[in-house]
Amino acid sequence: MYAAPVSRLIAELSRLPGIGQRSAQRLAFHLLRASSEEAAALAEAIQEMKRTVGLCERCFNLAVGPLCRICEDPRRDDDTLCVVEEPSDVIPMERTNEFRGRYHVLGGALSPIDGVDPEDLRLEELFRRVEGGGVREVVVATNPTTTGEATALYIADSLRERAPSATVTRLASGLPVGADLEYADEVTLGKALRGRSSL
Amino acid sequence: MPGSFKTEAVVLRSIRFGEADRVLHLYTEERGRVGAIAKGVRRVRSRFGGRLEPLFRVRLILHEGRGDLCTVSAAETVHPHARLREHREGLDRGVQAADAVLRLFDAAEPNRPAYNLLCQELALLDHSPEAATRAQALAFRMKLMLAAGFAPELAGCATCGEVEAGGLFSPAAGGVVCSACEAGAFPLERPGQEFMVAALARPLAEAPTAADPALRQADRAIVETLEHHAHVRLRRVA
Ligand SMILES: [Zn+2]
Ligand SMILES: [Zn+2]
Numbered sequence: 001m002y003a004a005p006v007s008r009l010i011a012e013l014s015r016l017p018g019i020g021q022r023s024a025q026r027l028a029f030h031l032l033r034a035s036s037e038e039a040a041a042l043a044e045a046i047q048e049m050k051r052t053v054g055l056c057e058r059c060f061n062l063a064v065g066p067l068c069r070i071c072e073d074p075r076r077d078d079d080t081l082c083v084v085e086e087p088s089d090v091i092p093m094e095r096t097n098e099f100r101g102r103y104h105v106l107g108g109a110l111s112p113i114d115g116v117d118p119e120d121l122r123l124e125e126l127f128r129r130v131e132g133g134g135v136r137e138v139v140v141a142t143n144p145t146t147t148g149e150a151t152a153l154y155i156a157d158s159l160r161e162r163a164p165s166a167t168v169t170r171l172a173s174g175l176p177v178g179a180d181l182e183y184a185d186e187v188t189l190g191k192a193l194r195g196r197s198s199l
Numbered sequence: 200m201p202g203s204f205k206t207e208a209v210v211l212r213s214i215r216f217g218e219a220d221r222v223l224h225l226y227t228e229e230r231g232r233v234g235a236i237a238k239g240v241r242r243v244r245s246r247f248g249g250r251l252e253p254l255f256r257v258r259l260i261l262h263e264g265r266g267d268l269c270t271v272s273a274a275e276t277v278h279p280h281a282r283l284r285e286h287r288e289g290l291d292r293g294v295q296a297a298d299a300v301l302r303l304f305d306a307a308e309p310n311r312p313a314y315n316l317l318c319q320e321l322a323l324l325d326h327s328p329e330a331a332t333r334a335q336a337l338a339f340r341m342k343l344m345l346a347a348g349f350a351p352e353l354a355g356c357a358t359c360g361e362v363e364a365g366g367l368f369s370p371a372a373g374g375v376v377c378s379a380c381e382a383g384a385f386p387l388e389r390p391g392q393e394f395m396v397a398a399l400a401r402p403l404a405e406a407p408t409a410a411d412p413a414l415r416q417a418d419r420a421i422v423e424t425l426e427h428h429a430h431v432r433l434r435r436v437a
Pocket of ligand 1: 059061069
């Protein structure tokens, strides 16, 4: 229906998350009408990102160069390590301005049903980092999902054995600010109740 | 035929989909396996909350559109299995049970015994996390095999019917075999065989137990029988 190069672009765009056939067509026609400079800037931005951004050698967060911005920052505390599933989870944690330690990105969560076993994640690297000493607390910030919980329990068990001097903590579960109590599920509400604090 | 229906279900598996959705593999009481999409469920303020996480037992209203997947329009908790989620062994065994149902029961037709068995297993693991033993997991698998129509022959030779059979198990024959029919068989000694018989006979909550070598033999007999006859590959329980 379209000229071959247009079809190709539409096909590539529609593979992006959240982009259906319709949106892909709209974007392709936008780019067709845009100036050559504008289109080239987009293409170059994609290429530059793919060329320069990799994973941090220490924590597996996104990094330009061998270490990420957080691992390079001398003001961060070395004795607290926050474990997250994906690099995208670092950003919301950073936005809280509550955490001053360093990170460890696992690259997913344990899920035998999906074929994700311990050796598929950066768990061994985590355990070695903690065994290496200097880490007082490991904050497990995997998602509060079934797979995230299974991963948290696995980490806690393994560290109890391999680095008993480190404390393993888990992010508290509770009610989201602004939510209605009547919509809360029983597991969340139960945890919120147990984690209540005095006023 | 588009429309809505109500059913109870256990969430077996959940896969991230799109921006904030999840695709769910459900085992329902009314229709067996159903695939459904839960829209917006990954948002912190979703009205579903955590109810559509794997191992939740829920009462659902599902909308059937033209596609393969239903859409979840309402979810109410029957059993959250909250305690199970806090114990590593319990959670691992619970996920393993869901995995076995996922692989063995892929048809969109109800199987009440299988549904009830899964619910019982999850409730049991939730009630007593210390019940999450290998023997208990194997007993669950034996009962699941029965519900799926793949229970092994344990009384006499699966090939010739000889009652003096014992000591050998053949996945291809689908049960214990006598020495004359032993092609492709491996050892299943008396304690392992007795464990398997008792696992089928007793209620799940009173699952038998046995020594490690017997459990290993039973584990192998179960996994290889299912591989041979149901074309399903389960991980060993051990
Ligand atoms: Zn780093
Ligand atoms: Zn025989």
